[in-house]
Amino acid sequence: MLKDDIPIESDILSNLTQHMKEKEGHKNQLSTSHLSTSMAPVLPSSPALAGPYQRIHPATSLQPRRSSTMQTRCIHQSIYTGQPSISSTGFSRTDWQTSCAILSSKAILESFPIIPSSSNGHVSTDDNNSSSPSLEMVPVPNLPRPLSLTNSDLSSSPTHGSQLRVAYQGAPGAYSEGAATTAYPNCQAVPCDQFDVAFKAVELWIADRAVLPVENSLGGSIHRNYDLLLRHRLHIVGEVQKSVHHCLLALPGVRKDRLTRVISHPQALAQCEHTITALGLNVVRESFDDTAAAAEYVAASGLRDTAVIASARAAELYGLQVLEDGIQDDPRNCTRFLVLAREPAIPRLDRPFKTSIVFAHGKEGTSSLFKVLSAFAFRDIKLSKIESRPHRFSPIRMVDDTNFGTAKHFEYMFYLDFQASMADVRAQNALTEIQEYTSFLRVLGSYPMDMTPWNTSSDSVPSNPSANSC
Ligand SMILES: O=C(O)C(=O)C[C@]1(C(=O)O)C=C[C@@H](O)C=C1
Missing domain, CATH: 3.30.70.260 (ACT domain)
Structure with a gap:
């Protein structure tokens, strides 16, 4: 057990020298054959899939992705259609209705009657009428479905291509996605539903890098990733320090005084704890796997009593309104992410x-x-x-x-x-x-070392998610 999980590296210096010698060889192999069959593990392919990010078992779309600490009802369904690119269009009315049917079959909307929609697919709401809350129909775009351990995503064939694929934990719109595109501006960001899925995605050559949070200036360390660093054999090849600017989001038309709960990633809840209290909101806090998945959940479920702490980008992607902007307890709120790869970086002396x-x-x-x-x-x-x-x-x-x-x-x-x-x-x-x-x-x-100049400005509605470094 110990032997498998914790490599004892008694002679680290000679190992390092060995790594450095081998490095050039690996580099050549990688550049000539990014995912050559000789190097990639033999993985069963699924002809039903066009790429590794698509949902395999429809049933898994009903799996909750909320943290195990959640105490209340939880039906999280993804209504991604599996397109590997981020697009804000293409979610048809039929898709939406199918999603609503799934939702209502799980009774989450029992108390939220769906009002017939107007021709543009949206429902007008009267938020003052609290006795008959209505569902605001927010079209959720086609976004890549996060990789998951609960389905066979990780055993599907990786797509081969020249674009660097960077795994992160969360749904599109999560801060980790922004960290991934900061580290590699032209990368294909690969969403994963758990941290260890991101590690595995790199180990199995489904992704080339993983970008994972390890600490936040307000919330402290993300212990899970420290533990996973030891269990896996990936190398830290970089760091990204990212300004985290939180917004309070809700469905269009929802008023703050109607809210009864706020959901988000536990780190995001911790980073906004005092501000939420100072806003006078009478809400319970509930944790969710990531900020963007929480936003998607509220949008897809039509929850009018629930707000989300997430990014302005998540608001744009999932059609939510920004009720409050910049609700982190400290304007310098910053998360440090590590970049992980299968091969170590070559240590240098010409920069910090x-x-x-x-x-x-x-x-x-x-x-x-x-x-x-x-x-x-x-x-x-x-x-x-x-x-x-x-x-x-x-x-x-x-x-x-x-x-x-x-x-x-x-x-x-x-x-x-x-x-x-x-x-x-x-x-x-x-x-x-x-x-x-x-x-x-x-x-x-x-x-x-990340030596990017401090920058917390202009990140309320970033057009480029990679624009905000601490
Ligand atoms: O939920 C997200 O959006 C994440 O990217 C995760 C995460 C975290 O794990 O700390 C990343 C940055 C912020 O500190 C809040 C949440």
């Missing part, structure tokens, strides 16, 4: 680099951390992040004291980011030294 490592302490327990940190301080290497997570395979250490009983110490994995390249001899020496104090050490990646 960061290196991320993970280690478990040695026999001395958590006190080893002092020594590890001093190895960096001694060489004047700056640390930019430290995170600890439970040591899943050895979570508790018992220390018997014959006089007093048994002390139970929790064991940790420490994640550290330091500001130096692995090509820097100081970093190499520091890692050589800390091998003495650690029982496990792995270099997660050495990669260019």
Whole structure:
């Protein structure tokens, strides 16, 4: 178990040198045959699919994508038609009616009678008439369906092409999609319904990169991705720091005083906690897998008592109105995303680099951390992040004291980011030294630091989702 999930890299420096030697070879293979059959895993293909992003089992469209922490009713259905490009057109009235039929069969709309629509496909609403709430028909565009572990998306044949495919967690309009297009402006962004699906998509050559959030300036660390970094063998090849500008969205015509709940990604809810209270909204907060999926859910379900915290781009994509703009508790709200790839980046010295490592302490327990940190301080290497997570395979250490009983110490994995390249001899020496104090050490990646100038302006309605860096 331990062997499978946590590679013990006792000689990291020689591994790194080996990687660097092999790198050129891999680069050649990748550029000549992006997904050559000799390198790609043998995957069963599905003739029914035109691409890897299409829904396989219609039944899965009724699977909820809300977080497991959700307490209330949950019928999330995607009404994507599987087109791999983002388009705001092409959602026909028949599609919409089919979707409504599915929704109503699940009783979510039982109390929301559908008013016959006008010729333009929209229903006029009288929001003051709270006794008979009506369904605003918001056409939801054809958007790529997120990859999912619950269907066979991940075993479908990857499409071959020259465009870089970048996996992210969430639906189109999620902040992670913006981070993906910031990192790779001309990429094909590939939505995935869970973080580990994005990891797998890269491992299975369905995507070339994954862009995943690891921390936010207000909400803190996204622990799941730290844990997944250790379980998977992808390399960190870059970082993107993205300004996150939240909006309060609802169906057109909905008034704030009619709202009873706000749904969003738990991070987004945390980042807007004080503002939501300050707005005087009498709402319960409920978590959802991602901000854009929450927006899609409200639009597709015609929920007039529910607002969403999501981006202005999600409002545009799903036809919602912006009730409040910029509701994050701090205008500098920023999320840091990591870029992951199958091959490591080549460490360089001609620009600022960061290196991320993970280690478990040695026999001395958590006190080893002092020594590890001093190895960096001694060489004047700056640390930019430290995170600890439970040591899943050895979570508790018992220390018997014959006089007093048994002390139970929790064991940790420490994640550290330091500001130096692995090509820097100081970093190499520091890692050589800390091998003495650690029982496990792995270099997660050495990669260019995001040095984009701070910019929180003009991101309320971005025409280009990649325009907002911190
Ligand atoms: O739900 C989204 O839109 C995401 O991209 C996820 C996510 C996150 O996981 O932190 C990304 C950035 C924001 O901090 C809020 C949510």
